[in-house]
Amino acid sequence: MAISLNVNGETHEVDVDPATPLLYVLRNDLQLNGAKFGCGLGQCGACTVVVDGEAVLSCVTPVSLMEGREITTVEGLGTIEEPGPLQAAFIEQQAAQCGYCIPGMMMTAHALLRKNAQPSDQEIRDALMTNLCRCGTHMRILAAIRRAGELMQQAGAPQTDRRAG
Amino acid sequence: MTIVPQDEFSTDRRKGISRRGVLMGTGALVVSFSLARHALAQQATPAPAAPEPPKLPGSLDDARRLDAWIRIDANSDITVFTGKIELGQGIRTALIQVAAEELEVEPGDINLITADTGRTPDEGFTAGSQSMQNSGTAIRNAAAQVREILITEASRRLNVPRESLRAEGKAIVGQNGQTIGYGELVSDQLLAVEAQPQSLLKSPDSLRIIGQSLPRVDIPAKVTGGAAYVQDLRLEGMVHARVVRPPAQAAQLQDVDTTSVEQMPGVITVIRDGSFLAVVAEQEFQAVNAMRVLQQAARWSEDAVLPNQNELPAFLESTKGDIGTVAEDGAGDFSGQVFEATFTRPYQMHASIGPSCGVALMENGQLTVWSHTQGVYPDQEAIAEMLGMNVEQVRVIHMEGSGCYGHNGADDAAADAAMIAAAVPGRPIRLQWMREDEHGWEPYGPAMLIKVRAGVGQDGRITGWNYDLWSNVHSTRPGGAPSLLAARHRAQAFPVRPPNFNISQSGNGDRNAVPLYVFPRRVLWHFVSEMPLRVSALRALGAYANVFALESTMDELAIIAGADPVEFRLRHLEDERARAVVEKAAQEFGWSTDAPANGRGRGFGFARYKNLAAFLAVALEVEVERETGRVRVVRAVSAIDSGEAVNPDGIRNQTEGGIIQSISWTLYEQVTFDNTRVTSTDWSSYPILRFSSVPESVDVHIINRPGQPFLGTGEAAQGPVAAALANAVRNATGVRFYDLPLTRERVKQGIGI
CATH class of the missing domain: 3.30.365.10 (Aldehyde oxidase/xanthine dehydrogenase, molybdopterin binding domain)
Structure with a gap:
């Protein structure tokens, strides 16, 4: 089945089984590395992407539900040459060990910061409730998200998803 | 070979079994001195015992030539080799720091190659918090010795005293501004020599890079969607595989009707070998769907072999x-x-956030495996043993995986991928464990x-x-083929070897x-x-x-x-x-x-x-x-x-x-x-x-x-x-x-x- 997907501001036509989880389409058909396979059960948050402003677990979301939605992955937050505020904050705080869970953490944080640029520590923890980290990078992840909020404030405007072109 | 719970990170245990030259990136075979030493030791009895070579710092003792660790080309590009791997602990960055420090260059000047049986020294496993002691010490000493060799060579060419020269900006510089680039100096096999036991390390008060919190070199790619893990490897023509593991520890596959699975969309083949069961499909979700149907189709015997969880202490004591x-x-x-x-x-379990993954390609009798294994050389041996191949026919290349806290499912996923690649030659196989595979089957x-x-x-x-x-x-590794799940499960099984009891200094x-x-x-x-x-x-x-x-x-x-x-x-x-x-x-x-x-x-x-x-x-x-x-x-x-x-x-x-x-x-x-x-x-x-x-x-x-x-x-x-x-x-x-x-x-x- 042909499905039109809007990912990071670009439209893609994919021909896939409509039941395919969004995660596999992002990783294999669109060759985006950001969203990660962690459990396939919606338990760990490694696959988190943002859909229409909300954090969504892409491993349990059928691609057929995504037609006409705005999907953002960590690739949509900036590039290695020009990192966005969240990415810059995670680099600045060295908020990764293995880093496998980090894009999922960042997308959950992205959804939070779009709604609330200055979340309290408790609000960040609540938002990350379903994101698991095994290396124990939690303190740095919290610091990086607080820092990203500051960077966005300094930039003077609420962070919007980066558009291609 | 028995499993010896001693220095699980060490290569020593495998000496005499696995010592080999280091096959370098250029394709040239550089026979390491350790191999020569072993050969000497095995000579006929009348020969007098070879004198024991001097102990060298860190892993230099195992791969004794400087060019096994550091190579400089004619353009002064510097490549440093380590047998250790990045597993999220930041070792890549720290090893670059020690190399750059002693070579008097910037961290960005160092190209670091991590574990690859085709290119790097054999440093056994990346484990036991040993990477800085072993590889860091080796690279630091090798870099200091390379620097001094370059200074000596420049002194000879310029006909000025060594003391008047210094290393700076990938060159040796004299007091009157004479400059000879590293690349110019190394032109004739200058570094193809055995390391010395002593090095002239920089003094603690002259350090520029060691002791600095250099930002991790791997983090930018990881937060921007760069290809950072073996899970991100996409090879031309790559297909997707899943294994169906037994439902219980000692379960045996009795029967499986694969016809319905083989007719599913995208399915290329079903592989059954004893209790090893796997499916290969063109697309990943097709492989997942086929795996689920295959799970339903398989009939297993189950034996009650596990102790009562509530009485574990009594079991251990008994x-x-x-x-x-x-x-x-x-x-x-x-x-x-x-x-x-x-x-x-x-x-307790490692429980990495990303389940294990391996990619393998069998082509013209040569098997290449990409794995987040902690030990490319031991894994190479085990996979070769499992498949009845020579170690020279198997190359294992490390790529990062999700967090590694010890011996997890990495080697098993690599072996699964290898088993499947052997059955489907010519096509790169990406084998991804599911969550229940990792939780249920990691050691x-x-x-x-x-x-x-x-x-x-x-x-x-x-x-x-x-x-x-x-x-x-x-520690049940290296353990050869029997340490791999696939080898245990196949029809011609490699049974688990009994562990050997040993008390060692570092403990187990x-x-x-x-x-x-x-x-x-x-x-x-x-x-x-x-x-x-x-x-x-x-x-x-x-x-x-x-x-x-x-x-x-x-x-x-x-x-x-x-x-x-x-x-x-x-x-x-x-x-x-x-x-x-x-x-x-x-x-x-x-x-x-x-x-x-x-x-x-x-x-x-x-x-x-x-x-x-x-x-x-x-x-x-x-x-x-x-x-x-x-x-x-x-x-x-x-x-x-x-x-x-x-x-x-x-x-x-x-x-x-x-x-x-x-x-x-x-x-x-x-x-x-x-x-x-x-x-x-x-x-x-x-x-x-x-x-x-x-x-x-x-x-x-x-x-x-x-x-x-x-x-x-x-x-x-x-x-x-x-x-x-x-x-x-x-x-x-x-x-x-x-x-x-x-x-x-x-x-x-x-x-x-």
């Missing part, structure tokens, strides 16, 4: 195996008051039972210490069972050879449970002696560096003997990892919710001395991670099983720490020791944190907990609410 004396130092008269206790630890950290009997005299000093531990071996199940404190002791390891659940190395091996038991006991003895637990430790601690971390952690924490606030408690823990590596002390404050039994760590303050600090922020990051992971193990984690199956198969049946329970603060203070050897960092926190946590709960509630983990149910029951 096994009749060898007993080894780990330490015996004076009798001890146990005068004064005697404390006796039994401590337990359950099976676990072994369960342990520990009995302590200790006395404390009128003078407040420990008068005797008997310590008995029951445990499996904590007995790691850190011997107190660093000064008093008479006797320590015995009752070796448990039965392995009903598959076990292997989990971060810190036996040190996690041993330090938990040892440091819990120290607190109880302090209470008997009426002493402050920190002061009581210092009373028995002579090593100055040990005392320094204890004092530093206590001071930074604001340690006090004042009564804690209601529901709160403080606890302390200390160990020198393996009794020969990093020193770490930690103080914790906890809050115990009496109604529910919930324990929350409020704050943690630690001090660590891991020798000369190459990258202080890297040490902090690793130690913060160790503290938080150990809190998770200690409060929540145990593998559950019935008499046939593991029942911890996902994150709801094996809960770990969540953000809601993360401490308010975690502080790590580094005691830097410039000029001292690197001691490693990665595993130092695991044991001390477990003990500090139990000690803090004891302080908060007045109740001692002896069994890990300290679940809500146990704490609630223990405090009698």
Whole structure:
């Protein structure tokens, strides 16, 4: 089945089984590395992407539900040459060990910061409730998200998803 | 070959089996001197014994030529080779730092190649917090020797004294501004020489890069969607595979009708070999769907081979195996008051967030495997043995995977991919484990039972210490083909080899069972050879449970002696560096003997990892919710001395991670099983720490020791944190907990609410 997907501001036509989880389409058909396979059960948050402003677990979301939605992955937050505020904050705080869970953490944080640029520590923890980290990078992840909020404030405007072109 | 639980990170054990030259990136075969040494040793008897070559620093002793580690081309481009791997611990960055420092270049000038059997030295496993000691030491010394060789060569060419020359900007520069580039100097095999035992290392006060918190080189790609993991590898024509593992530990595949699966969309083939069952499909979701149908189609026999989980300590104690004396130092008269206790630890798992993955391609009789294995060379041998190939026909290339805390499913996924690639030659196979594969089949950290009997005299000093531990071996690798699940499951199976019992200096199940404190002791390891659940190395091996038991006991003895637990430790601690971390952690924490606030408690823990590596002390404050039994760590303050600090922020990051992971193990984690199956198969049946329970603060203070050897960092926190946590709960509630983990149910029951 042909499905039109809007990912990071670009439209893609994919021909896939409509039941395919969004995660596999992002990783294999669109060759985006950001969203990660962690459990396939919606338990760990490694696959988190943002859909229409909300954090969504892409491993349990059928691609057929995504037609006409705005999907953002960590690739949509900036590039290695020009990192966005969240990415810059995670680099600045060295908020990764293995880093496998980090894009999922960042997308959950992205959804939070779009709604609330200055979340309290408790609000960040609540938002990350379903994101698991095994290396124990939690303190740095919290610091990086607080820092990203500051960077966005300094930039003077609420962070919007980066558009291609 | 038997499994010897000694120095699991070392290549020594494989000497004589696997020594080989180092096949370099250019394709030239460079025969290492270690191979030559081995050949000499095997010469006919009349020949006199070859003189033992001098001991070289770190892993240089195994790969002795400078160009096995450092190559400089005609453009002065510098490539550094390490047999170690990045597993999220930041080793790539730290190794670049030591190389750049001694070569007098910038970190960005170094191209670092990590473990690849086709290119890098054989450094065994990346494990045991040994990478800085082994590879860091080798690269630092090699780089310093290369620098001096370049200076000598420039001195010869310019006909000026060496002392008038210095290394700067990838060149040797003279006092009058003469400059010869590194690339120009190395033109004729200058570095194709054996390293020397001594190096002219830069003095601690002249260091520019070592000691700086250089940002990790791998992080930018990881936060921007770059290809960073083996899971991200996409080869031309690559297809997707899934395995169907047995439902139970000892289950055998009786029958499977594959016809319906073979007709599913995209399915290329179903592979069955004994109890090894896998499916290959064009697309990933097709492979997942086919795997689910195949699971339903397979019929398995199941045997009740697992012990009763609720009676694990009794099971461990009932096994009749060898007993080894780990330490015996004076009798001890146990005068004064005697404390006796039994401590337990359950099976626990690595539980990486990303399930294991391997990519393999069989082409023209050559197999290439991309894997997040901790040891490319041992994995190469095991896969070759499994498939009946020569090791030269198998190349294993490391790529990062999700967090690695020891021997997880990486090697098994690599072997699965290899088995499938052998059956589907010409097509790259991407084999991805599902969550239940990882939880259910990775090798676990072994369960342990520990009995302590200790006395404390009128003078407040420990008068005797008997310590008995029951445990499996904590490392079942390399182990060859039998260490691989696929090899165990195939029709022509490689049966599990019985473990071999060995007491070693750095310890295994007995790691850190011997107190660093000064008093008479006797320590015995009752070796448990039965392995009903598959076990292997989990971060810190036996040190996690041993330090938990040892440091819990120290607190109880302090209470008997009426002493402050920190002061009581210092009373028995002579090593100055040990005392320094204890004092530093206590001071930074604001340690006090004042009564804690209601529901709160403080606890302390200390160990020198393996009794020969990093020193770490930690103080914790906890809050115990009496109604529910919930324990929350409020704050943690630690001090660590891991020798000369190459990258202080890297040490902090690793130690913060160790503290938080150990809190998770200690409060929540145990593998559950019935008499046939593991029942911890996902994150709801094996809960770990969540953000809601993360401490308010975690502080790590580094005691830097410039000029001292690197001691490693990665595993130092695991044991001390477990003990500090139990000690803090004891302080908060007045109740001692002896069994890990300290679940809500146990704490609630223990405090009698």
